[in-house]
Amino acid sequence: xxxxxxRQEALSRAFIxxxxxxxxxxxxxxxxxxxxxxxxxxxxxKENRYGESGFSLDIQAKSVCGLCPTEAFLxxxxxxxxxxxxxxxxxxxxxxLVLLILxxxxxxxxxxxxxxxxxxxxxxxxxxxxxxxxxNKDTIRVKxxxxxxxxxxxxxxxxxxxxxxxxxx
Numbered sequence: 001x002x003x004x005x006x007r008q009e010a011l012s013r014a015f016i017x018x019x020x021x022x023x024x025x026x027x028x029x030x031x032x033x034x035x036x037x038x039x040x041x042x043x044x045x046k047e048n049r050y051g052e053s054g055f056s057l058d059i060q061a062k063s064v065c066g067l068c069p070t071e072a073f074l075x076x077x078x079x080x081x082x083x084x085x086x087x088x089x090x091x092x093x094x095x096x097l098v099l100l101i102l103x104x105x106x107x108x109x110x111x112x113x114x115x116x117x118x119x120x121x122x123x124x125x126x127x128x129x130x131x132x133x134x135x136n137k138d139t140i141r142v143k144x145x146x147x148x149x150x151x152x153x154x155x156x157x158x159x160x161x162x163x164x165x166x167x168x169x
Contacts, residue, residue, distance in 0.1 A: 001142075011109065012061040012100040013038060015123050015150075019093055024150045025159075034106070035085030036095065037061040042159055057155075057161050058093055062099040073143040074124060076101065080097075083140050087128040092167050096158070097142070098125045098150050123150035128166035 011117065017027045028039045036058040044053040060082050067074055076099055078086075086095050087139045102109050102124040111118045126144045133138045148154065161168055 007106070008063040008100075008102060009037075009061065009067070011102065012063045012098065012123070014020050015100050015119055016040070016059060016061060018119075019123075019150060019152055019155055023155050025155070035060060035082065038072060040155065049120070052060070052074040053069055055159060057162070058095040059098050059160060060095065061098050061100070063102055065100050065102045067145055069101075069166070071146070073122040073145050074101070076142055076144055077139040080134060080136050080138060080140055083128065083131075083134060083142070087098075087133075089130075094129070094158075094162055096168060097128065097144070098123050099144055124148045125150045125154065129167050129169055 012106040013027075016038050020022055020037060022025050025043055026041045028041065030036055030038070036037045038059040040054040040059065043050050060075070062078070063083075064076060067076070078097065082097070086097055092123075101121040103120050109120055111120075124144045124146065125148050126142060128142070158168055
């Protein structure tokens with residue numbers, strides 16, 4: 001049986017893949033953890049076939065149980081390693097954190113009927129592009145805006161910003 005952390009990670013990856021699939025995009029998953037868990041690839045029609053457009057978004061996927069958001073943001077203690085990977089000014093490719101909020105009770109996280117598969121709660125995204133270096137050793141508290149729900153619309157908007165050469169912040 002997978003550990004609790006690995007079960008949560010599997011739900012995070014499935015959530016990201018479901019949103020990407022609704023956008024008509026594909027996902028690739030990393031075998032090893034070097035700062036990126038999932039890459040979302042934009043797919044475009046090229047004459048009579050489909051292929052990757054060359055635009056993609058790297059994602060560090062995290063999940064947390066029982067997080068109590070304020071009205072404006074979710075406070076999350078991110079490992080410094082992940083923070084530095086996400087803010088890396090030398091990386092030319094956009095990266096975001098996707099934080100899936102889950103109910104504390106594992107049996108409440110998903111439900112299935114003939115009509116629907118439900119994953120309870122939702123995910124939020126955060127770009128750390130342009131964020132300062134930290135001297136912290138273990139974790140750094142990041143504030144994820146509640147307006148940054150990871151949804152079909154927000155993922156499409158992130159790709160629009162990438163096409164325009166704009167920051168994802």
